[in-house]
Amino acid sequence: MNSAQSRLSLLLLFTPFVLWLALLIIIPHIFMLLVSISVKTGVREYVTGLGNYMVFFTEPLYWNTFTRTAFMSISATLLTLLIGFPVAYYIAKLTRGRTKTTLFLMCLIPFWVSELVRTFGWMILLRETGVFSSALQYFGIVSEPIEFLYNDAAIMIGLVYTSMLFMVVPLVTTLDSLDDSLIEAGYDLGGNGITVLREIIIPHAMPGIVSGCIVVFMLSLGNYLTPILLGGKDSLWFTGLIYDQFITRFNWELGSAFGFLLLILSSTIVWAGLKLSGQSLTNTVGR
């Protein structure tokens, strides 16, 4: 009786998770896979085949767009790490008590409004008649209005800003767990700032760095709003292509194939990143 009861409660505990996994992840992916391998031959006529996947490899446009998206996402990730690491170090090691909470909260506050509002905020700042351009003219630094919006740098700013929190939080957590006496010992043994950073702090923070990078990379790669709104007339983004195929071209078959390719290629990049940094999923994200 007792063991049957505990088994039942275990089962009940698992049910929501299993349902969520099956209904929202596994089954939709199976359907998408089936759609992606049906090639349209005429009105309401389809045959099974890999034609949609071939389109990706034969049309250089799609391939280039993916490379561009991946490259920009990796750059955004590295930039976020470069900016986020000192911030996280300052919060974790150099502040105490109330200041620490306040600083942490200040990183969080921009995320209380939706991504759309944040992106529109950047549009107001960067546009030709916007705040930056007007300020520069007011102080006499430039004489003509400048357009900061609609280029790749604007996309980069948007991506870094959007994902900063997801880098800072894991970094603060791992840096918090680093004992201060280890850093002191490093200095006592004759190390300088650079060697201490390289030999003690970074190795200890590695799981946080890698998990932050994975999250930021995936968020940037899968971002739709920021590249579409801030990007210029040549700025194609892979998720935008998928949206176009599904919604404006009614071509679900190609869109599904692109979706799968995005899944496979991004997983490969993350896997390669883990291998290069000598980490594994279990001791980074799984912690």
Place this chain on the structure above:
Amino acid sequence: MKKILTSGIALLAAGVMGATSAQAETLRLLTWGGYAPENVIEMFEKETGHTVEVTKSNNEEMVAKLRATNGGGFDLAQPSQDRIAGAQAEFDIYKPIDLSKIDESLFIPSMLEATKGNTTYNGEVYGVPHVWGTSGLVVNTAEAGDVKDYLDLCDASVAGKVSYRLKRPTLIGFAFSMGLDPFAAYNDEEAYKDILSKVEAKLIECKPNVKTYWDGGDEIKNLLRSGEVVASMAWDTGGWSLNEDNADITFVAPEAGALGWIDTFVLPKRGRADEAAYAWINFVMQPEIAAMITTSAGNFTASQGGDAGVDEALKARYQASFPQEAIDNIKWYPTVPANLETLEGAVLDRVKAAN
């Protein structure tokens, strides 16, 4: 516990009674912004007892949404007339309209006949007209008075201050302006490809002139209002509403012809409230209601006499943009054959990727 049970039964009873008493249905309407203003919905609900739920969308999303549900989830939709026969052939998402349930005397006869013809698939009529309008040029006449045709957007005098969408109307407009006739080539794939490749070359050549390709109606209005853009390809209503604030900005019917569209009423295949849908169509086509919708949407309707009650200022703007010869020159979209969209999509992608 008992209390909860009884109140539950009471609720259930109320629900059942509510459903049976007045045959009231919920009309789930998939439409464009401005086509179902609050005041019209209120009058309709009071008169018929039906309730209306509005979802705002656009042509592509309407078809995509209905395709995702096999024509379910909505009881009445309003895609443009050129997106009906093709979408029906391809995805089977609409059901034929029972014309006997529609008061045909409320419609402008020529427009009703044209729409019926364009939305016929396998001998059945799938759509009746509602709102019509055009796309053409919205220009700041003080700064870009020379822009009179689509190709003038590529002129050096407006370099960097031009915006248009990367969508099919742009391809069609440029083709007409280049002296080609894309509509005549709709059913000849080779000829259409040939036209598209010429337009593609032109659009790539024109790209340095473009500030950005706009996506939403509000985006282009902001660009024009702030003066960042002085000439654009956009809808007539956008130009007229900007004209209210800034007399310099207005809609110009291009020399090659404005592109005319008619948004229709169609019944999604698995819609449940057909009675309410027919009631809504007959209700909003009454001249005085149609005038209210014109005021809210900014576009005129296919309602017979519906333009009489419209605000004089809007009429004046309309007449200024459309002298008689411009009206005669409107190029009405014929039905888009299945498959064309894929060809156009590839061209648009290449234009966007070109440097």
